[in-house]
Amino acid sequence: xxxxxxxxAKGRLPELRGTSTHAALGRFFSxxxxxxxxxxxxARMAKIEGFHEVARTLRELAEGTEMFAExxxxxxxxxxxxxxxxxxxxxxxxxxxxxxAARVAAVEDLAEAAATAHAEGFPDIASWFESCxxxxxxxxxxxxxxxxxxxxx
Numbered sequence: 474x475x476x477x478x479x480x481x482a483k484g485r486l487p488e489l490r491g492t493s494t495h496a497a498l499g500r501f502f503s504x505x506x507x508x509x510x511x512x513x514x515x516a517r518m519a520k521i522e523g524f525h526e527v528a529r530t531l532r533e534l535a536e537g538t539e540m541f542a543e544x545x546x547x548x549x550x551x552x553x554x555x556x557x558x559x560x561x562x563x564x565x566x567x568x569x570x571x572x573x574a575a576r577v578a579a580v581e582d583l584a585e586a587a588a589t590a591h592a593e594g595f596p597d598i599a600s601w602f603e604s605c606x607x608x609x610x611x612x613x614x615x616x617x618x619x620x621x622x623x624x625x626x
Contacts, residue, residue: 489548489551489552490551490552495549495552498545498548498549499549499555501541501545502542502545502546502549502555503555505538505539505541505542505545506542508535508538509535509538509539509542512531512532512534512535512538513531513532513535515531516528516529516531516532516535519531546561549561550562553570554570554571554573554574556574556577557570557573557574557577559573564620564623565620565623565624568616568617568619568620568623569616569620571612571613571616572613572616572617572620573613575609575610575612575613575616576609576610576613578605578606578609579605579606579607579609579610579613580606580610583602583603583605583606583609584602584603584606586602587599587600587602587603587606590602
C-alpha cells in the first residue's frame with residue numbers, strides 16, 4: 474500500500490487539483506455532459522420521425538449518462554467549477570459559479586468564436602455565436618437575480 478492509499482484510508486485525501494485523476498474527471502464530465510445533449514437531441518429527432526421506442530430508449534440513455542456526469546461533478550466539486558474554479562457548495566456558491574461561467578462564455582469564448590467565424594466567412598455561424606453570447610449574458614443575469622433571493626436581496 475503506497476503513502477497516498479494509507480493517507481486516504483485514514484480519511485486524509487491528497488490534493489486533487491492538478492493530478493491526472495482531476496484531468497480524467499474533467500474529461501469524463503465534459504464527455505458525458507455532451508453525450509446527454511446528443512442522446513436528448515437524437516431522441517427528439519427519432520420521435521419526430523415516428524420512432525417512439527427508439528426515442529424512449531435514447532431518453533433513458535440520456536438519463537443514465539446524466540447520472541455519470543453528476544457523479545463526476547460530485548468529485549470535481551472539491552476543486553470548484555470545471556470552468557471557473559469557483560467554489561461549489563451551497564446554492565449561493567453554485568449560482569455564482571454558473572453566473573461566472575455564463576459570463577466567460579458570453580464575453581470571451583463566444584465573442585472570440587464569432588469574430589473568427591466572421592473572419593473565416595461564416596456569417597450565419599457568427600450570428601449564431603453572437604445570439605448565444607447574448608443568451609448566456611441573460612443567463613448570467615438570471616443567476617444573479619435568483620441569487621439575490623438566497624441572500625435576502
